[in-house]
Amino acid sequence: xxxxxxxxxxxxxxxxxxxxxxxxxxxxxxxxxxxxxxxxxxxxxxxxxxxxxxxxxxxxxxxxxxxxxxxxxxxxxxxxxxxxxxxxxxxxxxxxxxxxxxxxxxxxxxxxxxxxxxxxxxxxxxxxxxxxxxxxxxxxxxxxxxxxxxxxxxxxxxxxxxxxxxxxxxxxxxxxxxxxxxxxxxxxxxxxxxxxxxxxxxxxxxxxxxxxxxxxxxxxxxxxxxxxxxxxxxxxxxxxxxxxxxxxxxxxxxxxxxxxxxxxxxxxxxxxxxxxxxxxxxxxxxxxxxxxxxxxxxxxxxxxxxxxxxxxxxxxxxxxxx
Amino acid sequence: xxxxxxxxxxxxxxxxxxxxxxxxxxxxxxxxxxxxxxxxxxxxxxxxxxxxxxxxxxxxxxxxxxxxxxxxxxxxxxxxxxxxxxxxxxxxxxxxxxxxxxxxxxxxxxxxxxxxxxxxxxxxxxxxxxxxxxxxxxxxxxxxxxxxxxxxxxxxxxxxxxxxxxxxxxxxxxxxxxxxxxxxxxxxxxxxxxxxxxxxxxxxxxxxxxxxxxxxxxxxxxxxxxxxxxxxxxxxxxxxxxxxxxxxxxxxxxxxxxxxxxxxxxxxxxxxxxxxxxxxxxxxxxxxxxxxxxxxxxxxxxxxxxxxxxxxxxxxxxxxxxxxxxxxxxxxxxxxxxxxxxxxxxxxxxxxxxxxxxxxxxxxxxxxxxxxxxxxxxxxxxxxxxxxxxxxxxxxxxxxxxxxxxxxxxxxxxxxxxxxxxxxxx
Numbered sequence: 001x002x003x004x005x006x007x008x009x010x011x012x013x014x015x016x017x018x019x020x021x022x023x024x025x026x027x028x029x030x031x032x033x034x035x036x037x038x039x040x041x042x043x044x045x046x047x048x049x050x051x052x053x054x055x056x057x058x059x060x061x062x063x064x065x066x067x068x069x070x071x072x073x074x075x076x077x078x079x080x081x082x083x084x085x086x087x088x089x090x091x092x093x094x095x096x097x098x099x100x101x102x103x104x105x106x107x108x109x110x111x112x113x114x115x116x117x118x119x120x121x122x123x124x125x126x127x128x129x130x131x132x133x134x135x136x137x138x139x140x141x142x143x144x145x146x147x148x149x150x151x152x153x154x155x156x157x158x159x160x161x162x163x164x165x166x167x168x169x170x171x172x173x174x175x176x177x178x179x180x181x182x183x184x185x186x187x188x189x190x191x192x193x194x195x196x197x198x199x200x201x202x203x204x205x206x207x208x209x210x211x212x213x214x215x216x217x218x219x220x221x222x223x224x225x226x227x228x229x230x231x232x233x234x235x236x237x238x239x240x241x242x243x244x245x246x247x248x249x250x251x252x253x254x255x256x257x258x259x260x261x262x263x264x265x266x267x268x269x270x271x272x273x274x275x276x277x278x279x280x281x282x283x284x285x286x287x288x289x290x291x292x293x294x295x296x297x298x299x300x301x302x303x304x305x306x307x308x309x310x311x312x313x314x315x316x317x318x319x320x321x322x
Numbered sequence: 323x324x325x326x327x328x329x330x331x332x333x334x335x336x337x338x339x340x341x342x343x344x345x346x347x348x349x350x351x352x353x354x355x356x357x358x359x360x361x362x363x364x365x366x367x368x369x370x371x372x373x374x375x376x377x378x379x380x381x382x383x384x385x386x387x388x389x390x391x392x393x394x395x396x397x398x399x400x401x402x403x404x405x406x407x408x409x410x411x412x413x414x415x416x417x418x419x420x421x422x423x424x425x426x427x428x429x430x431x432x433x434x435x436x437x438x439x440x441x442x443x444x445x446x447x448x449x450x451x452x453x454x455x456x457x458x459x460x461x462x463x464x465x466x467x468x469x470x471x472x473x474x475x476x477x478x479x480x481x482x483x484x485x486x487x488x489x490x491x492x493x494x495x496x497x498x499x500x501x502x503x504x505x506x507x508x509x510x511x512x513x514x515x516x517x518x519x520x521x522x523x524x525x526x527x528x529x530x531x532x533x534x535x536x537x538x539x540x541x542x543x544x545x546x547x548x549x550x551x552x553x554x555x556x557x558x559x560x561x562x563x564x565x566x567x568x569x570x571x572x573x574x575x576x577x578x579x580x581x582x583x584x585x586x587x588x589x590x591x592x593x594x595x596x597x598x599x600x601x602x603x604x605x606x607x608x609x610x611x612x613x614x615x616x617x618x619x620x621x622x623x624x625x626x627x628x629x630x631x632x633x634x635x636x637x638x639x640x641x642x643x644x645x646x647x648x649x650x651x652x653x654x655x656x657x658x659x660x661x662x663x664x665x666x667x668x669x670x671x672x673x674x675x676x677x678x679x680x681x682x683x684x685x686x687x688x689x690x691x692x693x694x695x696x697x698x699x700x701x702x703x704x705x706x707x708x709x710x711x712x713x714x715x716x717x718x719x720x721x722x723x724x725x726x727x728x729x730x731x732x733x734x735x736x737x738x739x740x741x742x743x744x745x746x747x748x
Contacts, residue, residue, distance in 0.1 A: 027426035030419060127509065127538050135509030135538050136440075137414055141447045141468065165451070166422075239418050240451075241444035245540075246415035 016174035035279035042259035042271035044227035050265030053200030058115030066232025092229020100221030137243025264312025365424030372412025376594035381655035439512035480704030484519030500557035504533035544574035565591025602717035607747035625689030
């Protein structure tokens with residue numbers, strides 16, 4: 001079947017909406033949101049890191065820019081979530097393009113350090129920007145009955161598309177996650193993906209063969225940054241609070257790198273597998289025994305997979321079937 | 323088995339793995355509603371690690387003492403009380419998730435706040451969204467943005483907490499007849515609110531503000547900041563800081579020195595046993611806020627002394643790794659859950675509307691005396707003390723259990739000493 005993947009995407013979205021329609025325990029939306037967010041972040045990271053071989057430690061920077069663009073829009077214009085996501089995507093994409101232009105001449109560990117510095121510089125900037133709450137952070141109360149073109153789409157008394165804000169944000173995150181996976185798959189199957197793979201294998205050889213390496217890398221940083229920014233834009237509304245420590249937390253950088261590594265970096269399904277698996281384990285750990293063990297679990301799994309299955313879960317499965 | 327079959331089996335195994343992973347989160351969500359004879363659950367986040375752990379841990383012990391007391395008396399509405407809590411790690415980002423978990427997974431009957439303004443702020447949107455009663459523990463002006471009618475808090479800073487909190491301190495410094503003031507605050511919710519109030523008090527006294535800056539909460543070296551303040555030669559140096567900053571500033575001032583006659587004001591953490599004994603004589607001269615000190619005139623809170631004694635015995639007997647003295651938070655942490663318990667018992671049912679209404683109109687008798695909530699759930703009167711650290715000889719904790727190391731400078735009717743210039747006590 002030709003459009004198998006696209007039909008799968010639509011089915012996933014329908015399932016996500018039905019899940020909100022069931023109005024199960026509200027915590028499941030709260031736990032599901034970060035898992036979907038991780039799917040998006042890991043997928044976005046993988047476009048540059050997995051296909052192109054450029055290790056980006058600046059995920060928190062792009063995510064934070066998305067979050068604070070959303071905060072600024074709420075403070076300035078009282079913008080709704082859709083506007084926040086679109087504009088955050090544009091701003092973070094532009095940042096990705098600019099950073100890419102300045103840093104893509106660096107390779108390996110130098111590129112990684114440069115992107116890590118990005119997050120720190122941006123965090124310092126936001127720390128001193130009082131309009132968005134400065135270092136103290138800022139709290140929000142999401143509108144109880146938001147409207148879009150006169151239609152109330154959240155109403156706790158029923159009769160609207162969603163029963164509460166958490167369900168709505170869960171669905172928005174599901175749409176964004178599916179959108180990012182679709183983008184990643186399109187890149188992987190197209191000329192851009194093949195070009196990025198050739199850069200990963202041998203950049204000089206790719207250049208000699210006529211691959212426009214700089215243009216492809218800039219395209220990848222822009223798309224990757226934009227998707228991370230979009231994932232960040234929903235974060236303040238979901239948390240109802242944001243501060244620079246949260247938005248620019250290095251945990252995002254570690255997760256965005258570990259999830260594709262564990263799932264498999266060479267295909268679009270790898271980051272999805274890694275994010276769903278690790279995200280679920282982390283959410284489960286928070287509820288059951290300790291919220292502090294998240295990073296420990298992550299570290300142990302990362303060491304395990306890097307040594308036992310260096311191509312990730314998907315790679316391990318495919319190898320076994322060769 | 324053919325290779326294709328093997329592949330399909332592996333794909334099914336992978337799908338099964340995801341299904342199990344998803345179900346792991348589902349099984350943790352209890353489905354049954356609380357039965358009438360089940361305990362009444364009170365949920366909260368608490369700073370058990372991180373910068374505010376010194377206060378958070380002693381608050382938790384105080385709440386557990388209250389839990390034992392109330393359960394011995396028959397509990398709330400004839401049901402035993404159970405406390406459900408999670409460590410927020412003094413990290414605001416953990417708070418919304420914890421409260422969501424408490425309400426949706428643990429199905430608690432009530433939530434109360436964790437300790438401190440910065441940790442109450444992120445919980446506010448969650449409780450407002452659920453429209454439930456919310457008791458706050460040491461929240462500085464948390465409700466000014468929301469005007470939420472079901473919020474009540476236990477910081478005795480009066481109806482206008484930002485101004486009332488530093489009111490006693492500014493009264494105490496009048497003895498120096500100051501003309502100029504420097505203000506320094508951590509860039510965090512609590513400290514910013516406090517500084518805002520201090521600026522109002524300073525203006526009301528006609529002081530010229532020669533320095534007014536913030537510092538990021540993760541600052542570790544304060545010597546450049548203290549030097550910058552010294553260059554402005556202020557008569558008075560007002561500081562609003564959280565424990566890490568307070569400790570860093572005390573050490574930096576010990577190293578660099580200052581000519582200001584009064585230093586301190588809103589330094590959280592200097593009341594913790596660990597910091598007091600750690601900083602020892604470096605604290606001499608600091609003029610700071612407090613709520614309870616072991617001074618002979620300390621009769622503001624009649625039930626507090628007995629409770630603190632019980633707390634200290636419990637800590638010793640059970641060898642708990644918490645603040646050994648408990649002066650700072652124990653009475654307040656006990657009182658805020660006690661008030662909730664009193665209100666629910668009086669209303670006779672779990673009805674948040676009726677409980678909030680009762681909390682608004684009633685004067686409660688507690689271990690911290692009579693408590694009446696006014697507008698925005700704040701206290702109707704301020705009972706903040708201004709105390710000066712004097713005569714600290716070494717790092718021995720015992721000296722802080724006796725009168726004389728933290729003398730009361732204001733309110734005037736219970737003062738136990740004369741305020742002295744900072745450098746005279748160094």
